[in-house]
Amino acid sequence: MGSVRLLATGRAACLLIALSRLTGGSCQGALDRYPPAAWTVPAFVDNFDLTNSATFDQRVLSYSGWWRRGGPILLYLGNEGPIETFYNFTGAVFEHAEALGALAVFVEHRYYGQSQPGGFRLRGKQDLRGLTVEQAMADYAWFVPALKRRFRCGPAECPVITFGGSYGGMLVAWFRQKYPQLTVGGIAAGAPVDFYPGGQAQAAFWNATLHTFTSFGTPGCAE
Structure with a gap:
């Protein structure tokens, strides 16, 4: 083989x-096939508190081996884990980047890996109030223009297409809805955006799960 x-x-x-x-x-x-450049950008600890100017370093990995200046940017929106993990195992981004002559960029989700906000404190310990979908998407909304500036993209250059899977796919869908002016599209894989209590998608999932436990589990397993 x-x-x-x-x-x-x-x-x-x-x-x-x-x-x-x-x-x-x-x-x-x-990580071995396409060694990335690692860098950071300043991100606000609290994107919605105008009186708080504190920032933290948000980690970014990028690969420009196929990129032609002004070409597209494929941006992976980090989810729950160190960004190196998603870089290493998200082959679709690199396949498309090679075919399109695109820049591949992976940005880390706040509170994961090395992207740790330090401005939220509660009783001497880190407070997780800043760990929200809204804060994460606001980080990415600040990041896209900064990314284009870093690579000297003109106003009509470097169209951005986002990628993500599972929770990351949900971020892609929501980001496209909330900040449509920042990207030209997004690929959301396995993104259960309608999977909430009372929703039809959730009911169908739990009905299928209950059927499996009832049919193949030990007596009383489904209860």
Whole structure:
């Protein structure tokens, strides 16, 4: 077996690595295949308190190996984890970046990895009041113009397309809805934006789950 493009995560990724080694092949994630530039941007600790100018360093990884100046930017909106993890295992971003001559950028979600706001404090411990969807999306809303300035994009250049999966996919959908002027589109994978109590999507999911436990579980399992 030749080179394996690693797109999976968790146990599936480990299985692919093991199979690759057994068959004498090579198995690398994007961190090895496309070594990123690592940098930070200042982000407001509280985007909605105009009296609070405190900032923290938000971590960013980027790869410009295929990019032509003025070309598109594929921006992965970080979700719940260190940004290196999503960079390493989100192969679709790099496949599209190569095909489009695009810049691949991954920005880390606040409170994860190295992007740690320090301005919220409660009884000597970190307060998680700043860990909200609204704050995260506001971070990204500030980030997009800063990203274009960094790479010297003109007003009509560097169209931004966002990517995300699961919670990150939900961020992509919501970001496109709330800040439509900042991007030209978004790819939201596995984004259950309507999965809330009382919703039809949630009811269908739990009905299917209950059926599984009733049919295949031990007596009383479904209860």
